[in-house]
Amino acid sequence: MELLSNVGSAMAALMFGWAMFQQYFPYNLSGSLDRYILKLTAIFYPYIQITFPEFTADRLKRSEAYVTIQNYLTAHSSASAKRLKADVVKDSTQSVLLSMDDHEEVVDVFDGVKVWWSSGMTISKSQSLSLYPAADRRYFTLTVHKRHREAVTTDYIAHVLKEGKAIASRKRQRKLYTNNPSKDWSGWKATKWSHIVFEHPACFDTLAMAEQAKEGIKKDLIKFSQGKHYYNKIGKAWKRGYLLYGPPGTGKSTMIAAMANFLNYDIYDLELTTVKDNSELRKLLIETTSKSIIVIEDIDCSLDLTGQRKGKKKAGKSGEGDGDEAENEKEPLAKAKKDAENVEGKSDDSKVTLSGLLNFIDGIWSACAGERIIVFTTNYVDKLDPALIRRGRMDKHIEMSYCSFEAFKLLARNYLDVEAHELFADIEVLLGETKMTPADVAENLMPKSDDEDATDACLKELVEALQAAKEKDARPKVEEEEEAMVNKADAAPEEK
Numbered sequence: 001m002e003l004l005s006n007v008g009s010a011m012a013a014l015m016f017g018w019a020m021f022q023q024y025f026p027y028n029l030s031g032s033l034d035r036y037i038l039k040l041t042a043i044f045y046p047y048i049q050i051t052f053p054e055f056t057a058d059r060l061k062r063s064e065a066y067v068t069i070q071n072y073l074t075a076h077s078s079a080s081a082k083r084l085k086a087d088v089v090k091d092s093t094q095s096v097l098l099s100m101d102d103h104e105e106v107v108d109v110f111d112g113v114k115v116w117w118s119s120g121m122t123i124s125k126s127q128s129l130s131l132y133p134a135a136d137r138r139y140f141t142l143t144v145h146k147r148h149r150e151a152v153t154t155d156y157i158a159h160v161l162k163e164g165k166a167i168a169s170r171k172r173q174r175k176l177y178t179n180n181p182s183k184d185w186s187g188w189k190a191t192k193w194s195h196i197v198f199e200h201p202a203c204f205d206t207l208a209m210a211e212q213a214k215e216g217i218k219k220d221l222i223k224f225s226q227g228k229h230y231y232n233k234i235g236k237a238w239k240r241g242y243l244l245y246g247p248p249g250t251g252k253s254t255m256i257a258a259m260a261n262f263l264n265y266d267i268y269d270l271e272l273t274t275v276k277d278n279s280e281l282r283k284l285l286i287e288t289t290s291k292s293i294i295v296i297e298d299i300d301c302s303l304d305l306t307g308q309r310k311g312k313k314k315a316g317k318s319g320e321g322d323g324d325e326a327e328n329e330k331e332p333l334a335k336a337k338k339d340a341e342n343v344e345g346k347s348d349d350s351k352v353t354l355s356g357l358l359n360f361i362d363g364i365w366s367a368c369a370g371e372r373i374i375v376f377t378t379n380y381v382d383k384l385d386p387a388l389i390r391r392g393r394m395d396k397h398i399e400m401s402y403c404s405f406e407a408f409k410l411l412a413r414n415y416l417d418v419e420a421h422e423l424f425a426d427i428e429v430l431l432g433e434t435k436m437t438p439a440d441v442a443e444n445l446m447p448k449s450d451d452e453d454a455t456d457a458c459l460k461e462l463v464e465a466l467q468a469a470k471e472k473d474a475r476p477k478v479e480e481e482e483e484a485m486v487n488k489a490d491a492a493p494e495e496k
Helices: 002-024 027-044 064-077 146-171 211-225 228-234 252-263 278-286 308-318 322-343 354-362 405-416 424-433 438-445 454-495
Strands: 047-053 084-088 096-100 105-110 113-122 137-145 175-179 193-197 239-245 266-269 292-296 372-378 396-399
Touching (some): 047 064, 064 137, 064 146, 113 146, 211 396, 252 292, 405 438, 438 454
Parallel strands (some): 266 292, 292 372
Antiparallel strands (some): 175 193
């Protein structure tokens, strides 16, 4: 008992002395002492250690190696680790996903070589009084006997990375990201993007669009996703731009969801109005991953990026007259809009420029991660600056137009399970005479109750809606003709 007491006292004194040494001993001297201790230990310690930090390149981007190793260890650690973290994964083959807890160690064997993996975390020692302390840094450490150094550094690590990527591919869940305001980028566990599981059911089979056009888009997507070596060969970044344009309700957002499901890609929904400047835009781009679609919806409304240079040229040519007058007319409207945003607490102080957005699309930084698609949507393609949508930036322009009869038949099959009906002929004629979006057609085809005969009722409702739209479209033409006749009649006496 006395021996244990003495040992305990000695250990307590040693720990107290070590704490005092770390606290008060000069940093330069303690660093030199640590280096000599490590050299001395290496003489007798037969193991080597390899560390894989979570973040590299000054924390600009999460390490791909760390994520891949995490996937590998998650699949292999549940059987041997004593302390695990549990997470519920929706729609996964496992109801609970188990992974290594911090400061846990597991053993792995590869070709008869025994290795040890441990997870660690460097806790920030910042003395800042901020409510958001500096984030902790996690890492994995691989320990192996020095005689197996070559086998581990050449074969085993390559095996782990390959297996980790295969596991990630098998268990991958598509995600829908949105960018956080930059004021939330710093602090504890802060991120530039927030995400949820992407569960949109859209696919090309249910997309109301001409079959030939859909097949062309699908072939283009497949060619792109398999084009890594081709893009390297021609010296271009592995990315592709799509411009979706057309009236509201023609399926632009549904097309994006169908593309993501078809390729099994994540979606990054970029809200430009929350981005303060070009530098922040670049940082957001760096944080995106490969196998993803970066979306800017309604780009003509996101920021004042439409026809900037064109407007400047016109202002320069107009001299003192019309240009100044137009600017004076715009100023009160812009001021009123800004005042309204300030009242709502949504002051728009974004300084993202057209040049910054162009560099985002195809500048040097756009190649920081391969296999990415950039999609712009707009209701008014004529408003966009030609430099923004030229080929090479927006490589493929897709018009999302009003509902055709072919698209209607697909909607009728999806919504009503009907391939043919006596009203189809009337609907074909009406669709050729008037304009109605697929969203409006789909709304009319959706059964409103279980009591009615869905097929007849919905098709009759659609015919009535098309006739009403036709009459509405014809009304302005009649009024124009009547006005023209009145003007002609007034002009006749004057000629006499």
